[in-house]
Amino acid sequence: MPDGPQTPTGRVIGDVIMKVENVSLSFGGVRALDNVSFDVREHEILAIIGPNGAGKSSMLNCINGFYHPQEGAITYKGKRRDTAKPYEAAEEGIARTFQNIALFKGMSTLDNIMTGRGLKMKRNLFWQALYYGPALKEELEHRAKAEEVIDFLEIEAIRKTPVGRLPYGLQKRVELGRALAAEPDLLLLDEPMAGMNHEEKEDMVRYILDVNDEYGTTIVLIEHDMSVVMDISDRVVVLDYGKKLAAGTPDEVKRNQDVIDAYLGVSHD
């Protein structure tokens, strides 16, 4: 399916890049994920929604290798990877942000974004400590890439500011910046807009769409703000108590009676 459906902005959704098949994950007696299957196609924005405790974050954690599902398979770019480690996931081009911001608070924005380049630095510790010749050249290349990200996210003004001093909305943006610095093919965003005000949300939505559009990055996101989800995602997967409740385009999901009962509810008007 090389030339799949076209989105309104003109992007072409490509082949399946990742397949999640019958994945189950338990913590002791708690079944966090129960026989969940879906696939992610190249260049698309896929949203995972569901009530609290539905297993959304667990799903992301399985994808990037933080948890390993007891049953089922995750295939990424044709390779089984349900037992891969997080750093292997990162090396294969999967980057993520976290529900609770996980930045180095004492380091500057620039340094935090540079950590996203860590896996791409090939010189060994000796050269890097010497900071001369090839290591310096490499550092400059990575710095240039980091500056591109800073420009992209319009955070020039906080380049040298320690992240801990930034307001929440900006920290979220820096975290996205660190993920982008790794030049991922697949970007996992865990509630990128949680706790933001309306204006910050609008900004974040624009950056997510821009990332998807400019770099063609495939995006899987968890989000609770339904207007955002319905607006920006190409497809939606709904989880409830660890089970897949529904999947499809935002319109299909919105009309699905199970989803309305379990999560969306009815409007009182």
Add this chain to the structure above:
Amino acid sequence: MSGDHAAGLDTFPKLLAANARIRGGKPASREKDYGIWQTWTWSEVADEVRALACGLAALGFKRGDRLAIIGDNRPHLYWSMPAAQAVGGVPVPIYQDSVADEMQYVLAHAECRFAVVENQEQVDKLLEIKDRLPLLETIIYHFPRGMRHYTQDFLHLYADVQDKGRAFDAANAGFYDGEVAKGAGGDLAIMVYTSGTTGRPKGVMLSADNLIQTARNAADWEGLTDDDEMLAYLPMAWVGDHIFSVAQAFTHGFCVACPESAETVLQDLREIGPTYFFAPPRIFENILTTVMIRIEDAAPWKQRMFHYFMDLAGRVGRDILDGKPVPFADRVKYRLGEFLVYGPLKNVLGLTRMRLGYTAGEAIGPDIFDFYRSLGLNLKQLYGSTEASVFITIQPNGDIRSDSVGVPAPGVDIRIADTGEVLFKSPGVFHAYYKDDDATAETKTADGWVHTGDAGFLDADGHLKIIDRAKDVGRLTDGTLFAPKYLENKLKFFPFVSEAVTFGDGRDYVAAFINMDLEAVGNWAERRGLAYTGYTDLAGRPEVLELVADCVDKVNADLAQDDKLAGSQIKRFLILHKELDADDGELTRTRKVRRSVITERYGDLIAALYSDQDHCEVTATVTFEDGRTDTIHADLKIRDAKVIPPGAAQAAA
């Protein structure tokens, strides 16, 4: 450089060519891009401008066409000005933060066929109003980001237009030079739309002669050279920025740097270290407030050292700067202070290399003004207007008086009308308001004198003092002179007060609205462990009311010293529940108070000030940046201030 003028350098494209010839290898423009300062020399700028000018011609831009320019300060946007002029067009810079409707008015009024804009944001704004602008044909944008899916064929990328221009130039040898040679000093060089304190903005038509002669006179007088450096961060649509960052840079060949973004100005300032700097009083005030807040957080011994040397600087710094005699011991201590405090402080502020600084637009607080001068920074006030191509008066080196705006700039004549209004005549006097002969006739007399609309007087030594807008000066019912701006400025000199509006014309006494400064008051509240949720909440706190009352009392005590103004002491005031905002139409884009709007919108509050109520409930509409609106409710307390009877002033002092 006065010899160059005789040599026929009477337009900006000609000056550009001369700069490329004389100082082709010297820096002309700088911009921070991807975190690194990029520099273009004069000869590179000349090439860029030539390519763009030819590209415009290739797209059908004709002599006399208007080119709208919209965006933040970017070298590429600055270059579009001489490019338009080179092929006989007129640049019309437009405030980049104006909403689509304001933009539409200016674009329609100026009959712009072409527009050069910065990015997608501005393109979107133009597309939104393009249906209502039948004359607008071509839009050129500089940054391609986000523009990939825009397929309209009237949209062009700046770099593509330049490529077209280079091809056009190669095919039409001699075209560019021929077009430039057709230009003359009397040609219309730019149309600047005034921010419009009253009514719709007016298009001020300035010729190349107006701008070049005025810019040159002032720069010669101040001794600017091509080694100077300027940071261009104020709106390009403002005439001041055009004079400082374009006209003077072209006549004297100095380098103009553009900040990375509007938020990074203070960091960029530090990295560039300009030698020539302009800022409105508000910015100097903000910088000082930030310094003072940071000092309060410093270690006690550092605070003691800072205050000791700042006291010393306050005593002798200005005299040293003005070349007046100062005791030897103080000079030695001042040197030590320079090493320990002043030098590092100037370095942090990015003002180490500043040789000449101007401030204008409104009165600057004497404390603030003296603070910078005592550090050895040659900060001066100037008085100007769009209609004068900026310069009317400048404070002369060595003779700075904080209550005057200085002496007439070179080539400027000043006259005070019987009504007290200031009139001037200069080489910079504007040609006319575009398509508005009535307004032109109202402002400019047949023999070339221009009404400033400001009331003022010249003192015995020829220094001009401005009291207020001529039409704003009023009288209380008992005949006492009431100068609102004068009172408001006195209030605004307190760090806790960010904005004030006073009432009194035709009333029994003076009353005031006050906006607190969220940063300063917020910090003050934090120190006292006073919790608050936001502006409205903090503004409503009784503690804050007391804090502001203290400021008002001090203003009254000050006014009581002056026979003429003692009667206009502020009797009652309240703290507004929201900040006055340009987005709500309460301030102009240059942040001047729109009195009529405020009088209309807050009529209930004004009525309450002139009654015996001690509180007033209010509902107000606020407009967010994206155009949505919301309402705020608040219950405002009204408080009486201490009024000192004129007779008691001496005793109190």
